[in-house]
Amino acid sequence: MKRREFIQKGAVGAVATAALATPAIAQDKRKWKMVTAWPKNLPGPGVAAQMLADRITAASGGRIEVELFAAGELVPGRGVFDAVSEGTAELYHAVPAYWGSKSKGILLFGSQPFGLRADEQVGWLNHGGGQALYDEMYARFNLKPFLCGNSGPQWAGWFRNEIKSVDDLKGLRYRTTGLASEMCSKLGMAVQAMGGRDMFQALQSGTIDAGEFIGPWTDSALGFYQISKNYYWPGVGEPSSAEECGFNKKAYDDLPDDLKQAVSFACESLYNPVWTEYTTKHAKALKQMVAEHGVQVKMLPEGVIRAMGNAAGEVIDDLRNDQDELVKKITESFLAYRTSISDYMVYADNGQMNARALDYKYGG
Template sequence: MNRRDVLKVGAAGAASVALAAPAIAQNVIQWKMVTAWPKNLPGPGVAAQMLADRITALSGGRIEVKLFAAGELVPGRGVFDAVSEGTAELYHAVPAYWGSKSKGILLFGSQPFGLLADEQAGWMVHGGGQALYDEMYGRFNLKPFLCGNSGPQWQGWFRTEIKSVDDLKGLKFRTTGLASEMCSKLGMAVQAMGGRDMFQALQSGALDAGEFIGPWTDSALGFYQVAKNYYWPGVGEPSSAEECAVNTEAYGALPDDLKQAVAYACESLYNPVWTEYTTKSGQALKQLVADHGVQVRKLPDDVIIAMGNAAGEVINDLREDQDELVRRITDSFLAYREIVKDYKPYADNGQMNARVMDYKY
């Protein structure tokens, strides 16, 4: 081959590369993620963007995920239907918002007097929870994944002190999920709304109290400006899992390696999201007390016991649900709760009790 032929081959090769590049670019899968949160809301809004970025990264750029915050493409509470119907490919939200679809869904996010964040992941991975999660969401054309957790939530912000169970009767209170059913059984006037609406309702007196997440997110929303009594423990949500659900057709169309990339993006964020909540809520609580005069108060024991009894009634209602799948989900949750309920007092409780004893460390 002479020099002229080499130049011809080189030119042809360069042309083929130039033509191939746009073809590869055209094969990038573009997904819309809709979320239940304002853009970059500390906590869930931040976590949603992390997930969008991680799916893109782990797919090697073959899936580009564009995030649409609540209200940008669909309302926050409309994301479930939007992805189910194919308006968007995936969403980021919490299972606690979808009780109108099925009461069984609520157990995958949080349960009054239920599972802590590590226990929730344990149930899903080792206790049969994921298979039930898939079965339930499959009814709605969705493939679900847990992708984070808030850790223990707080009982919330109260305009006045709570001294007994009687103080709860008629109390206008914002909460969601199964916690709302627990509170309703105690005579509380439960309302569901977003965090920004909750602030306005507390400010106007339309609400007497409400819970959203915990110190990090709650401080960003400014609840301390309109209610100074911050109550713990948040027995309505000992943890609250965040989820990503993908449209079944969109997920099924992916090659196996990209399916794995989406699944691992969700799984790999569970601990980073959970530990970020823990870290930043610890920092935020100190500031709420020191800088904003927040009064941290413990629920009276009789209130906790009354809530526990009401929560038991809620779970019994689920065990008797007409939907056989809801009954199976509830039984699986209770079986796993029994395992960890007997173990954790020796493990976690023992360590926490030892930590607060009077010694020089």
């Protein structure tokens, strides 16, 4: 027998013996249900949800086996928060922007109009005190939350008609979500919340005049370009949109420390891969939509952006004056981090992007 075969067979035998001698290890397995807010394998969030389920299973060494249920398979997409809170499932994958009816403070952990970018958002949580506040808020609902991805900058979306001034927004039936909804409402827009597929049908039937969902990669997969060719940027309502995993708090608290670390690592380690996949595929999808489907990329007029900025400021002021002291604490923490990082980014990332945009020869 070759030495390598002997070692391999010996290792297998040792593992088998250990398993027989310590049956409690084999019994230390959990089968968890993950419910999501997305159709199965929807490019972007649906793909990320499956990645997270697989990563938790792998990081736990198979001791937590996660089975994914897409929106509607076990509970409706907008019902996943309550399902996990009540223990119907052990975890969910969604976005904080969907839970404003629970508390307005939750919305700040997902996206903020004129707020934090993807890297800044996770910076606030990890280094600006945000995670402790995130935990405190979600504990009210028997949940333990982690960020586990980000779409990067979203788009202002798909408009049937051209936008020339703020007056064109008044009465506009528009799909969006989260704090962006409140910003748009202050501008006189008739905001509606719905999923991506419902948004397609609403645009097609004329029930809405415009709407945003995520960005080029996901939007192209849903086929919005078939109905509208006017694709507007920047999506100042969501400079980034964080994806989250919410665990039933009792199920999470009952885990041994090593499995707590495993699920934490699985969530946190997925943030950059998800974010960079969005960014990479958004860029490719945008070029394809323009070249093959006649999509017209248009920038919102400066006057419209300024008006949105003022409306966003009113939204933040409302949160600062909320009756819930925790909502106030979250808002002040967000604002302090935004101010600090914004002051620095003038020299750092803004400086680099402005330099890159100058006219000079580079790479041909």
